[in-house]
Amino acid sequence: MSDELKKGLEGVLVAESELSYIDGDEGQLVYRGYTIEDLAREASYEEVLYLLWHGELPTEAELEAFEAEMAAERSVDDAVLETVRDLAESDEVPMAALRTAVSELSAFDEDADEETDPTDREANLAKGKRITAKIPTIIAAFTRIRDGEEPVAPREDLSHAGNFLYMLNDEEPDDVMEDVFDQALVLHADHGLNASTFSAMVTSSTLADLHSAVTSAVGTLGGSLHGGANQNVMEMLKEVDESEKDPVQWVEDALERGDRVAGFGHRVYNVKDPRAKILSEQSEELGEAAGDTKWYEMSVAIEEYMAEEKGLAPNVDFYSATTYYQMGIPVDIYTPIFAMSRVGGWIAHVLEQYDDNRLIRPRARYVGPTDQEFTSVDER
Incomplete structure (x- = not known):
């Protein structure tokens, strides 16, 4: 076993993935074989979610069903909304509020029972849809309450991107705004083993549940060297x-x-x-x-x-x-919006981790003191 120190795990291969490929020298980003340029210009965020989670682009019928399933999960429980209200009125940092609310979502998820197998793929896909659908509702509600306005209930007849802008501004976005925002969500959906994705994988490698993994990722994304x-x-x-x-x-x-x-x-x-x-x-x-x-x-x-x-x-x-x-989006919710997109990639990587799990447990080189002699407390 090599003792070469790799600070920040830079250049260390820790997993194989079918999700996204990055060529840093050529400036290329690919999701499951499709270039980011093609996906951003031609596919919706919902199509990209389906691609990441299922391995292939959906047919028209599959996409219609997927969109309907996602839209039906947008509302959050009143208890979660009360927590969001408390956090907004206490001037909590937006990413910290999102982290808390995402964790609380598990209390109201029918597939989050402690006895449920955390690696159950179908249960995790169901949980993933709920988490992904509810995060925009949480962000929009937090922002409006903090700004002295009441939350706007989600609608099921709008796209993922369009519904968020509607909940944020209490009016439907025009086509240009909706398309631009949808493209931004596609562009941020996945990006290899970035810090937040890796933290989700580390958490799930312990066989912790999906809500715990996503909560870990949100916390990691909140750092200024990553999502900020x-x-x-x-x-x-x-x-x-x-x-x-x-x-x-x-x-x-x-x-x-x-x-x-x-x-x-x-x-x-x-x-x-x-x-x-x-x-x-x-x-x-x-x-x-x-x-x-x-x-x-x-x-x-x-x-x-x-x-x-x-x-x-x-x-x-x-x-x-x-x-x-x-687009008139408040500056301090840029990072929560990043999370709103990247949650799709986090979930996809967690699904991969569960499919071929091994506990992630790196080592550290000890450089502290040695040969210390212990003395009792009355002699120190």
Whole structure:
């Protein structure tokens, strides 16, 4: 057994997966053999969920049934909604509120009985539909209550993306908004063994239940080095705008101070994140539709400078930030929206883990003191 230290498990192979493939040198992302470009432009989020969970794209009849099953699970129990209300009124951080609410969902899930086999695939698919369908309801309710408004009940006649925007704003989104948001959900649905996905796998490897695994993943995604990056990008761009400086000059000043520029660099990609390419187009389209492309133009100027001067390319967070902002989505729920999408990938990876489970148990190299002599407490 090798004693080579791999901090952060970088480059360590720990599993085989049929779900997603990333080529960081070529800038490619593939879900079950389909390029992210094709899926984002041609498939709905519901189709991608079906693909990840079942291994193939659905037929028209299968998709219609799947959409109906998901839509029927959107409502949350009153007790969960009360918890969400309490958390919103106490100014809880959105991701912490989501983590708590997701955990509570298990108390009202008919397939979450303690005696149920945690690896039962059909039971987990049923639980997965419920969790995925209810997370948007939780996020929208939390946001509205916090902002002094009452939650909007979900509707079953809207798409997953359209229903969330409806619950958030109390009005149906136009086709452009719905399509752009649906694309964003597809782009974020899975991405290999990222930190939150891996935490879900570690939890499920102990034969803990699906709700526990997803709760672990939500907690992991809440960290600023993972899911919080797009919020950091938008806060940076707003600071640039408020400074009234040229964006390039602002970045030069920031780098001179030793500050990081949010939204650049990635643990996997050595070139531009393919998801960023698609979202940059959406950001431009939204700006043109609104008659104000300043956020897009600012982003492009920063991207070009960072590429020329630092050799760094933008990641998905860089353009998802302005895309969401131009849709009127509050900045501090960007990460919960990330979770709303990525839960599909988390569940798919947990299903794979259960199918061929082995407890995930790495080792650490001990570097502490040795040969200590114990003394009784009265002699210390």
